[in-house]
Amino acid sequence: MRNHREPATGAKALFPSAADRERWDDLLTRELARANGRVSHGSVTPTLDLASFRRELAGFDFRTPLPLDEAMTWAITQLEHGLVHVTHPRYFGLSNPAPTFPAQCADRIAAVFNPQLATSATSPAAVEIEAHVIRSVAQRAGLPSKSVGHFTTGGSEANYTALICALTESNPRFGAEGARAFDGPPVFYVSRESHLAWLKIAHQVGIGRSAMRMVATDGCGRMDHRALRDTIAADRARGCVPVMIAATAGTTNAGMIDPLPACAEIARSLGLWYHVDAAWGGALIASERMRHVLAGIEQADSVTIDAHKWFATTMGCGMFITRHAAVLSSAFQVSTSFMPSNVVNFDPYVTSVQWSRRFLGLRLFLSLAAAGWAGYGKHVERSIELAELLKEQLAARGFAIANASPLAVLCIVPPPGYGDPRSIARRILASGRAWVAAADFEGNEIIRACVTNGETTADDVTELVNLLQACGSQTQPGFRLSE
Numbered sequence: 001m002r003n004h005r006e007p008a009t010g011a012k013a014l015f016p017s018a019a020d021r022e023r024w025d026d027l028l029t030r031e032l033a034r035a036n037g038r039v040s041h042g043s044v045t046p047t048l049d050l051a052s053f054r055r056e057l058a059g060f061d062f063r064t065p066l067p068l069d070e071a072m073t074w075a076i077t078q079l080e081h082g083l084v085h086v087t088h089p090r091y092f093g094l095s096n097p098a099p100t101f102p103a104q105c106a107d108r109i110a111a112v113f114n115p116q117l118a119t120s121a122t123s124p125a126a127v128e129i130e131a132h133v134i135r136s137v138a139q140r141a142g143l144p145s146k147s148v149g150h151f152t153t154g155g156s157e158a159n160y161t162a163l164i165c166a167l168t169e170s171n172p173r174f175g176a177e178g179a180r181a182f183d184g185p186p187v188f189y190v191s192r193e194s195h196l197a198w199l200k201i202a203h204q205v206g207i208g209r210s211a212m213r214m215v216a217t218d219g220c221g222r223m224d225h226r227a228l229r230d231t232i233a234a235d236r237a238r239g240c241v242p243v244m245i246a247a248t249a250g251t252t253n254a255g256m257i258d259p260l261p262a263c264a265e266i267a268r269s270l271g272l273w274y275h276v277d278a279a280w281g282g283a284l285i286a287s288e289r290m291r292h293v294l295a296g297i298e299q300a301d302s303v304t305i306d307a308h309k310w311f312a313t314t315m316g317c318g319m320f321i322t323r324h325a326a327v328l329s330s331a332f333q334v335s336t337s338f339m340p341s342n343v344v345n346f347d348p349y350v351t352s353v354q355w356s357r358r359f360l361g362l363r364l365f366l367s368l369a370a371a372g373w374a375g376y377g378k379h380v381e382r383s384i385e386l387a388e389l390l391k392e393q394l395a396a397r398g399f400a401i402a403n404a405s406p407l408a409v410l411c412i413v414p415p416p417g418y419g420d421p422r423s424i425a426r427r428i429l430a431s432g433r434a435w436v437a438a439a440d441f442e443g444n445e446i447i448r449a450c451v452t453n454g455e456t457t458a459d460d461v462t463e464l465v466n467l468l469q470a471c472g473s474q475t476q477p478g479f480r481l482s483e
Ligand SMILES: Cc1ncc(COP(=O)(O)O)c(C=O)c1O
Pocket: 153, 154, 155, 156, 157, 159, 195, 197, 248, 250, 251, 252, 277, 278, 279, 280, 306, 318
């Protein structure tokens, strides 16, 4: 697409004139809105011809500069056709929903000012905004008002931070000596249905993947607290050093909530760090009607809540919160002469894994400012109501639901004769009309449908039910998925 004026190229393309910026900003806003409109009525799954896409991509040899408007529209077109669209109202996906509009605005603001959030000296306003949001979320979850924390790239980084804190608290020599500081192998406890990023976390932290104890569940997807107690006792008897219990509040596949009060009590009585991984269930704190299901979270030593899951910010936005400011500080404290400040318990580079960091918290700040807790509460309750509707409609057609989650996710078991969940999910994806996952729940294959997109409607739910039925019945002779 050519413009009437000669476009800036070369170094000028990197820092164009104010007039060019305005023109391209307008173009970008318009093209994105149009693409978004087409996406919501198009295929949920990619329609890209990968071979020709790769050929075009290879043509970018970066020798001959391309006008930015052409490069930008090319990129938008490729993404429009080359993604699973989490913004599509029939993306019943992995709890990464369509982002809120305020969060999208926040990304733009952060990109323009590009603040460095390592220290409060360079970005006082941004660091204070993040700290304010973290405090508000902590208090809403029932943690003490002196709780601290920070924004992370996601739940994995927040959980990683929790394990580092637990190890630091468990043994004051851990910081200097690592796992060698312990008298026996340090171990921690999660349920069998927990998120497997814990394995990578154990690896990164240096205590090894075998340090992750996957405690048995109760048959309904929740950690069995009796098995937890027994496993800890057996580990102690063989010389291991238990350091942390990480209860999941909203398991990834089935949205189940571990028995938080029992986990808290076991951790307290045995002197272990009690972490709650509420990466996706944590948004329930917004709802007056639903927050009670997280009872026990308020006792946590630390909590993970992802803003980029049910709080629906743009991707790469989690939160780590702890009541133990001193532990967080001692885990990440470092002194250098070149940093402009070193405020203990406050400067992000001395209280978190990252050093240079992006202004992530503005996404949740603007979303909360615009919607309030009540608005977010409605968003969460609306999802749960749609999941209930889906459940009713499926039951009427002979499908069973394997999980009993208070969250907006169903583990769907097709009626006998409908074929296996994996094949049904594959056919749904091939139709492009919806996106669901095939997953395991308590050792059985299921179809997982999560209703966390704020723009999904009851009609979308009905369409999914029709698809599930059609794609299951496809195994029966004479069936064709109608256009
Ligand atoms: C319960 C739970 N914990 C942790 C994670 C990892 O979070 P992230 O993908 O944001 O790193 C997930 C992601 O789905 C999750 O569901």
